[in-house]
Structure formats: C-alpha cells, structure tokens
Amino acid sequence: MRGQQTPEGVERPRLRASAAAFTSLVALAATGLVAGPAVGAPTAGPCALPRTAAHHSLGLDTWNGSYPQPARSLDAVMIFLSFPDSTPLTSTDELAADHFPSTSEFFRRASYGRFALRPDTRREWTPMPQASTAYAIQRDWEAGKRAAYLKDAVAAVDDQVDFSRYDIVYLVADPDAPGVDSDATKVVNLESPLTADGTEIKRVVTVFERHPPDRNVLAHETGHVFDLPDLYHRPMDGKGDWDTHVGDWDVMGSQFGLAPDLFGWHKWKLGWLDRSNVICVQEPGTRLLSLETMAAAPVAGGTVGKRLAVVRTGTGTALAIEARGSTGNDQDTCTEGVLIYRVRNEAASGDGPVEVVDTHPKTEACWDRSVYPPLADAPLGVGESFTVPGEGARVEVVDRTPAGAWTVKVTLPEDT
Numbered sequence: 249m250r251g252q253q254t255p256e257g258v259e260r261p262r263l264r265a266s267a268a269a270f271t272s273l274v275a276l277a278a279t280g281l282v283a284g285p286a287v288g289a290p291t292a293g294p295c296a297l298p299r300t301a302a303h304h305s306l307g308l309d310t311w312n313g314s315y316p317q318p319a320r321s322l323d324a325v326m327i328f329l330s331f332p333d334s335t336p337l338t339s340t341d342e343l344a345a346d347h348f349p350s351t352s353e354f355f356r357r358a359s360y361g362r363f364a365l366r367p368d369t370r371r372e373w374t375p376m377p378q379a380s381t382a383y384a385i386q387r388d389w390e391a392g393k394r395a396a397y398l399k400d401a402v403a404a405v406d407d408q409v410d411f412s413r414y415d416i417v418y419l420v421a422d423p424d425a426p427g428v429d430s431d432a433t434k435v436v437n438l439e440s441p442l443t444a445d446g447t448e449i450k451r452v453v454t455v456f457e458r459h460p461p462d463r464n465v466l467a468h469e470t471g472h473v474f475d476l477p478d479l480y481h482r483p484m485d486g487k488g489d490w491d492t493h494v495g496d497w498d499v500m501g502s503q504f505g506l507a508p509d510l511f512g513w514h515k516w517k518l519g520w521l522d523r524s525n526v527i528c529v530q531e532p533g534t535r536l537l538s539l540e541t542m543a544a545a546p547v548a549g550g551t552v553g554k555r556l557a558v559v560r561t562g563t564g565t566a567l568a569i570e571a572r573g574s575t576g577n578d579q580d581t582c583t584e585g586v587l588i589y590r591v592r593n594e595a596a597s598g599d600g601p602v603e604v605v606d607t608h609p610k611t612e613a614c615w616d617r618s619v620y621p622p623l624a625d626a627p628l629g630v631g632e633s634f635t636v637p638g639e640g641a642r643v644e645v646v647d648r649t650p651a652g653a654w655t656v657k658v659t660l661p662e663d664t
Contacts, residue, residue, distance in 0.1 A: 304477035380427030387431035477597030495623030512556035543576030585627025
C-alpha cells in the first residue's frame with residue numbers, strides 16, 4: 249500500500265501529524281519559522297515570483313536567511329542515539345550506509361555538481377539518559393517529550409561533537425528500540441534555537457527510520473532544511489490519495505516517486521539554475537525554445553544550458569515548462585517528455601504550491617509502479633500539444649534532437 253505523508257515529514261502507511269508548541273522550545277513543523285532576513289537573489293528576473301510569508305514560499309526573488317542555502321558545500325553531522333532499554337541490533341556503519349553516500353549523490357546530481365553535502369557520520373552510539381519509551385516518540389509527538397528528547401540528545405553528545413562545525417544536524421535513533429516510532433521522522437524547526445558550542449541550532453532532522461529505510465527519505469527531509477515545501481496533497485480527513493498534486497515528479501512530493509529529481513523551479517530557488525538557464529516567456533505570440541533534459545548531467549566544461557521556461561501568469565503565479573527524461577535522478581521515470589506545472593508563491597508547504605498539469609487527463613501509466621498513475625503520463629511527447637486550461641498558453645513539443653534536447657513551441661494569447 250502506498251504510504252501517506254505529513255507536514256515536514258515523509259510518506260508513511262499511517263498519518264504523522266505535526267506537534268504543538270512547547271514551553272522552552274517552540275517547534276514549528278507545519279507553520280515554519282518566523283520570517284527570516286531577506287538575502288538578495290541575483291538569479292531572479294521578471295518571471296521570478298516574489299517570496300511571501302507562506303511557509304517554504306516558492307517565491308525566489310530573495311532567499312530566506314533563516315535557512316542554509318545549498319549554493320556552496322555544507323557540512324552535516326549524523327549522530328546515532330541508543331537507549332538504556334535496548335541494545336542496538338544494527339551497527340552505526342550500517343545505518344549510515346542507509347543514507348550516505350546516496351543522499352549526497354542525489355544532491356550532487358540534482359545540483360549539476362554545484363552543491364556538495366558533506367556528512368560526518370559518527371561511528372559510535374551516543375547513550376541517551378532515559379529509556380526510549382520515556383520520550384513517547386510518535387507521529388503526534390507531545391511537545392514536552394520532544395523538547396526533552398532534543399535537549400538530552402544534544403547534551404549527551406556535546407562533549408564529543410563541535411556543533412559550530414556543522415550546518416545540518418541529523419539525530420538517528422536506534423530503530424530497534426521499543427519506544428521508537430518510524431512515523432516520527434521529520435524536520436523540527438526551532439523558533440527558540442538550542443545553543444551548543446556557541447552555535448544556534450535552528451532545526452534538527454530527527455530520524456526514526458527502520459533499517460533499511462524508505463527510499464530517498466533523507467533527501468526529502470534535507471530538502472526542508474533548504475526551505476523546500478511538501479508538495480503532496482493532504483486530505484483533511486487523512487483519507488484518499490496524497491499524490492494528486494505532483495505525482496512522481498519531485499522528491500518533495502513523494503520520496504517513492506519514479507522521477508524524484510527536483511523541479512527546475514526548486515533548482516532555481518536553490519541557486520543551481522540562474523537566469524542564464526531560465527527562459528522567461530513574456531510576449532504574446534509564438535516562441536521556439538530548446539530545453540535540455542532537467543536531470544541530464546552538464547556537458548563538457550560544466551555547461552548546464554537552458555533547463556526551464558517560465559510564463560508569468562499573475563502577481564503570485566507562473567507556469568513552468570521543463571523536459572524530463574530517463575537519466576540521473578530520473579533514470580526510473582515512467583514516461584519522458586515536456587512537463588508543465590503551475591507555481592503559487594502564496595501557497596504554504598502542503599497546500600499545493602506546485603500542481604502538475606495533466607496533458608493526458610483521460611489516461612494513466614505505470615499503475616504497478618507509480619505513486620499516482622493519472623500523472624505518470626503527464627508530460628507531452630514529440631508531436632503533441634496542449635493548451636493549459638485557464639491560462640491559454642499552448643505548448644507543443646516539436647522535436648527531440650539527437651543530442652537529447654527538446655524543441656518546444658510556446659504560444660501565448662494576446663491577453664496573457
């Protein structure tokens with residue numbers, strides 16, 4: 249059965265809800281940090297939506313300085329926590345190998361080599377002072393218990409770890425301890441940061457994964473550390489399909505997706521694409537474009553080429569157009585072609601900031617593998633065209649060159 253997802257978390261067979269604020273540490277798993285300082289974004293242009301106060305806003309004219317921007321190498325520490333009521337059955341080396349180097353490789357490929365996630369995985373278990381059951385770890389985690397867990401973990405390892413050296417903290421619990429609930433894996437954002445080694449710890453990735461873990465789980469959680477939103481649709485009653493917004497097409501929608509590479513819009517936000525890689529389509533009429541496949545590696549010399557086309561449709565909305573193919577992080581994709589999706593800068597994480605346009609609404613694909621078959625065949629193939637409802641923009645895939653680039657014709661009506 250396909251799993252479900254929760255704010256700042258990952259897909260699970262059961263629902264994982266965000267916890268409430270606690271007295272000494274206010275953890276904001278669903279609502280986010282207070283608005284951080286704006287950092288100029290020289291990659292922005294006329295088609296870049298402005299950043300809003302929405303949690304993990306997809307506006308990208310400025311960067312939220314409360315988050316580390318992965319436009320440079322970042323250092324992460326992975327700390328393994330044991331408990332007095334359980335002897336670990338899995339070694340720290342085995343647990344580290346569950347996540348690295350695969351997570352670093354995911355981001356290296358997604359960033360075209362422009363970002364390196366450098367993990368320092370501790371080799372020893374760090375004993376926690378209380379039994380695993382004492383923390384009442386669960387998907388709906390009581391605030392005081394979670395506060396105690398975080399405080400105890402940092403205090404237990406502080407003599408061995410210099411937190412001032414790291415940009416990201418992963419706390420990995422012994423998966424076989426009786427009180428550990430895998431549904432509790434998430435990023436905890438701290439309005440009142442912890443302090444260790446003179447460093448403010450603003451967020452922690454709490455990992456309670458089984459061994460082996462869900463695929464791409466740490467890439468999803470690390471995306472939140474970089475201010476990326478959840479892209480799934482969360483039914484109000486917890487029932488129904490969670491993948492109706494983006495299907496397989498981004499790891500922030502589903503870590504189980506067949507094509508989990510990050511959308512071009514995300515890559516633009518993170519600084520891995522800049523204005524030289526983005527085509528802003530503004531004028532009415534027809535324009536012929538050439539797009540490189542999003543997940544394809546750069547050509548010789550590190551040239552990334554044109555990867556994303558954007559049509560601004562309103563003050564806070566845009567259409568994004570990109571090519572997806574079976575390479576890199578998308579090597580297991582169900583279909584290849586030109587993908588169209590809507591972006592909204594005022595939609596918070598989990599509220600549909602991105603919606604993939606289904607250009608084949610009467611069909612589906614890969615029902616046995618896809619997280620949401622109706623969107624598995626969403627891209628347009630060569631010779632196909634589609635007029636986006638409500639926008640009037642028409643996208644036609646003219647050709648795919650021997651080198652793999654996609655020739656795309658975009659037509660905007662006079663009133664776009």
